[in-house]
Amino acid sequence: MSSNTNAAANIKAEKNLRKRAGLTDTNLLLIITIAVFVAMYALAVFLLGGGFTKPQTFFNILNENASLIVLSCGMSLVMITGGIDISVGQVTALVCMACAVYLDRDVLHPEEYAGNPGNVVTALLIALGIGLAFGLVQGFIVAYLNIQPFIVTLAGLFFAKGMTTIINATQFNVANEQFLKLKEKRITVPGMGANNKLGVYVPAYVEIGVIVAVAIVIILFILLRWTKLGRNFYAVGGNNQSANMLGINVRRTKFMAHLLCGLLAGIGGFVYFMHAGSGSPSHAGGAEMNAIASSIIGGTMLTGGVGNIAGTFFGVLSLSTIKNIVASLGLDEAWWTNITVALMLCIFLLLQSVILSRKHKAKK
Amino acid sequence: METGAVLEMRGICKYFPGVRALEQVDFTLREGEIHALMGENGAGKSTLIKVLTGVYPKDGGEIRLKGSDKPVHIRSPQEAQNMGISTVYQEITLCPNLTVAENMYIGRTKGPLTNWRKINNDAGKLLDSLGIPALPAQQLGSCSIAVQQMVAIARAVDMECKVLILDEPTSSLDEQEVEKLFKLMRDLKEKGVGIIFVTHFLEQVYEVCDRITVLRDGTLVGEYVIEDLPRVQLVSKMLGKDFDDMADIKSESDTDKIDYNSTPVYEAKKLAGTTGIKPFDFSIHKGEVNGFTGLLGSGRSECVRAIFGADKVSGGTVMMNGKKVKINKPLDAMKNGISYLPEDRKRDGIVGDLSVRDNIILALQVMKGFFRPFSRAQAEAFADEYIKLLSIKTASSETPIKSLSGGNQQKVILARWLLANPVYLILDEPTRGIDIGTKVEIQKLVLKLAAEGKSVTFISSEIDEMIRTCSRLVVMRDGKVVGELSGNDLNQNKIMATIAGGESK
Amino acid sequence: MSTSQKDLKLKKRSFSAFLGNMVRQQLFIPVAALLILVLFNLIMDPSFFKIELGHNSAGDPVLSGYLITIIDYASELAILAIGMTLVTSASGGQDISVGAAMAIAGSVVLRVLCGNNPRPEHMQTSIIVAFLIAVLVSMCFGAFNGMLVAFFKIQPMVATLILYTAGRSIAAWINKNKLPVISDPSFGYFGNSIPGIPLPTPIFIAVICMIIIAVVLKFTNLRLYSQSVGINSSSSRLNGINPQMVKFLTFVILGVCVAVAGFIKVSRLSTINYSVIAKDIEMDAILAVALGGNSLGGGKFNMKASIIGAYVIQFLTTTLTKFKVNSTAIPAYKAVVVIILVVLSAPIVREKMGTLRKKLARSKGNVGKEVA
Incomplete structure (x- = not known):
């Protein structure tokens, strides 16, 4: 072969290579997720008009789902390492109950604490503490004793569920003034708003929880994209034996993922509490499944190694948008919401499965 | 330590439940040499390497590295890396979901942040200089197996190591790629790196290596300079018998x-x-x-x-x-x-957790049908017959196949297909x-x-x-x-x- | 040393070897857990084990006692554990939709029996027809899960998340969100007891299911196939097994189990509450499999151990209830027990304890020598 043809062949090979390189699985799934959300929202605006054109409708989706966003972020972290944490929903309920009981201690135990209600900062610390404790114990058992995360966090779920009712078995609304002030706090979004029926301009607002959730999304996005720990999550999820050989401390990485997920469950719990303003054993029921569903719709794969926090964010939004669409179609019975969510999950899973299998076939 | 040595292992012992994997093995690697580690399967090569890289803790003996007076303790692959020992394993030990560049630098960059531009640039240069047809930003899983193996080698080479271990790196490479690898090895040798080379291909040993250490049944047979050990003798040392079977x-x-x-x-x-x-x-x-x-x-x-x-x-x-x-x-x-013994034994051949017996009868059983299982006695008889016929070394037919050595696993798969007649x-x-x-x-x-x-x-x-x-x-x-x-x-x-x-x- | 002493020592050694052997057995964990629970109850209150022959309101003889309650209430769980074990083995994942699917099966039974009238005076069809239709419907839902797992290669937990989310809503939709009640007492026979027979019927149904699965495992290659597929599906395929069909099949079998369990559940109450019926039973069923020492990652399985695991869970629940633990707080105690069991059975912990025991034995031996 002459050197000339050789060079030509090389250039051709190089071109093929660039074509083949394409997207990573993570980015491919992220793009699909965002596209689907935008398409769905546009469809809602187009078909249903009305409420969906108002910015506040969008911000209400955020207001209602701030805690789910936080929980889903934690779930995505664990799922990227190839694990799962199904305790987050019940941890949320536990956090709500613990904070509620603490803040209203003057009402519940007047003989001891009359005129001395709990303060919000301590309540926040309680929330973080509960979350961390769950993350710590579950992370230790999963990572260092090498037990399947599903079973460990299932026990965590049971434990949180039981503890919630042991603290207090019934629902009650918090009357703590300091807390109510925080709960009622509205942050207006500059430049957004709409005229109400009377023609008065009402600016759009979000609750504090949304700010927390968005901040967490940004922090975790940076964590996963640029920090060593974040990249280690992906490596461990991709292939944990390889990760070990590459010099990554697999156990510590898994432990950190569960710890962070626990901490985020604590934060998510507090955000939920700020929105609901009450403690109840039935709070955040099934939130773990919603979090898993959001992560999956957002392009995280339960097999690990693939996923993106931005995707998770859009996953939560997609999930809630579809719920809102169903509600505004007049099918307000609870079962329709569940069935549509399930349907959407189904479609997304099939989509993921088909796309990835095609991609892998093409590779060969 | 011997002068000029970069690595000295003395009296290394390693035991697994019921198995003596290494018994008092010595191994010395000198600066700027390519040292072949030879032995049959189950001789203890892989175990020795895993002890050296901290995958397994050793049960006895000491390891010394150049530049430290005391014996070192290597507890994890990461520690091994930090001490200047880098390894390329037979199976690809990279993460398929990460990019090529990331696979080359993960686990060894300093600081808590990843500088994407830098690692992509560095990786690009290194890939070019080694002639590896891959892009830094490409997902590793989308490369061919051979390219993935080359990426693993590039990673190891880039680590400024004193000791480079290549554990059967050539089994998935074609001839040209092997040539590239050999050139690379010679370059590194010039720079004073000690290379441990494990392979089954005798030709390759005689092409690049300076010295050979032979193991058999977990013990040291000896260390030889390559000129002193003709092929026939090498094989007979590895087998522990005379070489005329071939x-x-x-x-x-x-x-x-x-x-x-x-x-x-x-x-x-x-x-x-x-x-x-x-x-x-x-x-x-x-x-x-x-x-x-x-x-x-x-x-x-x-x-x-x-x-x-x-x-x-x-x-x-x-x-x-x-x-x-x-x-x-x-x-x-x-x-x-028609029977087919697949190329990739681990992926397509064995059913790891199942017993040797179940692995042997599997194909025949499937042919017989879902509703007609063999009786226990019948299965036992088949298994025993073929364990004897092919002299498969296993504790019993109940032993899970994954605990057998590679060669014996292969015999079990052969037995499966012979049984299918x-x-x-x-x-x-x-x-x-x-x-x-x-x-x-x-x-x-x-x-x-x-x-x-x-x-x-x-x-x-x-x-x-x-x-x-x-x-x-x-x-x-x-x-x-x-x-x-x-x-x-x-x-x-x-x-x-x-x-x-x-x-x- | 006299011969008798030697004998004793020999016996001791063989006994410890026997013990060591037993600890390594897969059945050890569930059986040991069961024994501990039995012992605990014996010490705390031996009357726990009292079984009395009494008469129910209709004047029929019935056996009563905590043991009977346990065996009775564990029936659904044991039946589910059978299917769950197979699914776990072949697919390496778990079906979390069984509770919701039980609601569907129960709803179908009621719908078929009631027709369009939620409070019928007479049942519209025979119970067996209703049961068979429920089995069919359950198999279809099992097939749906199986299809997602086997043909679309979606992880089981995620694939079944779909039915988990939608199941109870579908169950409500089947009966148009009404709450049918069946007044005919013969429908209650299957969940309570048949007049004249002192033991609750679910016990017999569970035993029948166990016998069926034992026969199936004995006379088919279900065990070999599902284990092979669970361990290495690629090599199973090259040995002529169709891994997709095997996975699919296990989900369909689980569907049958779900129908039987759902049928018992509605028969117990003669009615249904869509959001409460069989709630969290999927967690208990998965726990049963894990307690049985089976890897949740698939592969080898031990059916007996899973079934015993189911009874251990019910034993624990009943024990807690007996000690006046609030029923909503039971999960917390369950969690603690589960974690202890799982941690103790973890290979890493076992290994560590093994070396610790050896060290202890050695130091004891040394002390003995010094004294001598």
Whole structure:
């Protein structure tokens, strides 16, 4: 072969290579997720008009789902390492109950604490503490004793569920003034708003929880994209034996993922509490499944190694948008919401499965 | 420590439950040498390397590195890396979901942040200089296995190491890639790096290595300078017996008996697969041993997979003993008396947690049917018969197959297919990654089966193995059959020329 | 040393070897857990084990006692554990939709029996027809899960998340969100007891299911196939097994189990509450499999151990209830027990304890020598 043809062949090979390189699985799934959300929202605006054109409708989706966003972020972290944490929903309920009981201690135990209600900062610390404790114990058992995360966090779920009712078995609304002030706090979004029926301009607002959730999304996005720990999550999820050989401390990485997920469950719990303003054993029921569903719709794969926090964010939004669409179609019975969510999950899973299998076939 | 040594291991011991994997093994690596670590499978090479890289804790002995007075304790692969020991393993130990660049730098960059631009640039330069056809930002999983292996090597090379361990890195590389690797190894040697090279290919040892350490049954046989140890002696040291088994093999085969005018046992016309091979014709007669040869990726495995129905078949006709049959899935092939021993033993062959017994009866059981299980006694009898027949080394037929050595696992898979009593047996790389003793046994077995009237298709990346066993070779290049060789044409030069194609004549 | 002493020592050694052997057995964990629970109850209150022959309101003889309650209430769980074990083995994942699917099966039974009238005076069809239709419907839902797992290669937990989310809503939709009640007492026979027979019927149904699965495992290759597929599906395929069909099949079998369990559940109450019926039973069923020492990652399984695991869970629940633990707080105690069991059975912990025991034995031996 002459050197000339050789060079030509090389250039051709190089071109093929660039074509083949394409997207990573993570980015491919992220793009699909965002596209689907935008398409769905546009469809809602187009078909249903009305409420969906108002910015506040969008911000209400955020207001209602701030805690789910936080929980889903934690779930995505664990799922990227190839694990799962199904305790987050019940941890949320536990956090709500613990904070509620603490803040209203003057009402519940007047003989001891009359005129001395709990303060919000301590309540926040309680929330973080509960979350961390769950993350710590579950992370230790999963990572260092090498037990399947599903079973460990299932026990965590049971434990949180039981503890919630042991603290207090019934629902009650918090009357703590300091807390109510925080709960009622509205942050207006500059430049957004709409005229109400009377023609008065009402600016759009979000609750504090949304700010927390968005901040967490940004922090975790940076964590996963640029920090060593974040990249280690992906490596461990991709292939944990390889990760070990590459010099990554697999156990510590898994432990950190569960710890962070626990901490985020604590934060998510507090955000939920700020929105609901009450403690109840039935709070955040099934939130773990919603979090898993959001992560999956957002392009995280339960097999690990693939996923993106931005995707998770859009996953939560997609999930809630579809719920809102169903509600505004007049099918307000609870079962329709569940069935549509399930349907959407189904479609997304099939989509993921088909796309990835095609991609892998093409590779060969 | 000996002067000039970068690594000294003294009296290393390692025990697994019921197994003495290493007993008082010494090993010395000097600056700027390529040192081959040789031994049969189960001799303890991999264990020694895993002890050195901190994957297994050692049960005795000490390891010294140049530049430290005290013996070092290596507790994890990360510590090994930090001490300047980098390793490329036989299996690819990278993460398929990350990019090429990331795989090269993860676990060894300083600081808590990843500088994407820098690692992409660095990786790009390194890949270019080593001539590896991959892009830094490409997802590793989208590269071919050979490229992935090269990336692993690039990672190891870039680590400024004192000791570089290459544990059978060449098994998935083709000849050109191996040449590239050797050049790289020589360059590193010039720079004073000590390289430990583990391989099953004797030619490669004599091509690049300076010194050889031989292990057998977990103990040290000796350390030799390469000039002092001719091949024959090396093999006899590894086997612990005299080297004349190899020579016997060809004399046993008797190709004259094959009646080429009879109806072929198996005949395919224009058989086309979906895995990138061009439609091909192929036939085999009773008692014949033939083979597919070609470089890795030439389509030789894909051809036999198409014959067995392991991959989807998209066209062509298949006749068995003159009758037209349809083979779309493995079960069809099995029912027509075809057996297939796959190339990748771990992925496609063994069922790891199941017992040796279940692994042996599996194929026959499936052929018998879902509703007709063998009785325990019957299964036991089959297993015992074949454990004895192939002298499989296992504690009992109850032992999970994954705890056997590679060679014995391969024998179990062979037993499975012999039990199925096929008329036509396809063996794809049955000798890969197993010790020489078993290799010889398997080659002999192939010829014995042919003498009994079975037809065998044999694939091996070692051409001399093919020459010894096959009476006809189908040569493949780029998914196409480019020639068929038999009789006097069956020699190394002719085969090489056919594989290489027109230009090299 | 006299011979008798030697004998004793020998016996001791063989006994410890026997013990060591037993600890390594897979059945050890569930059986040991069961024994501990039994012991605990014996010490705390031996009357726990009292079984009395009494008469129910209709004047029929019935056996009563905590043990009977346990065996009775564990029936659904044991039946589910059978299917769950197979699914776990073949697919390496778990079906979390069984509770919701039980609601569907129960709803179907009621719908078929009631027709369009939620409070019928007479049942519209025979119970067996209703049961068979429920089995069919359950198999379809099992097949749906199986299809997602086997043919679309979606992880089981995620694939079944779909039905988990939608199941109870589908169950409500089947009966148009009404709450049918069946007044005919013969429908209650299957969940309570048949007049004249002192033991609750679910016990017999569970035993029948166990016998069926034992026969199936004995006379088919279900065990070999599902284990092979669970361990290495690629090599199973090259040995002529169709891994997709095997996975699919296990989900369909689980569907049958779900129908039987759902049928018992509605028969117990003669009505249904869509959001409460069989709630969290999927967690208990998965726990049963894990307690049985089976890897949740698939592969080898031990059916007996799973079934015993189911009874251990019910034993624990009943024990807690007996000690006046609030029923909503039971999960917390369960969690603690589960974690202790799982941690103790973890290979890493076992290994560590093994070396610790050896060290202890050695130091004891040394002390003994010094004294001598």
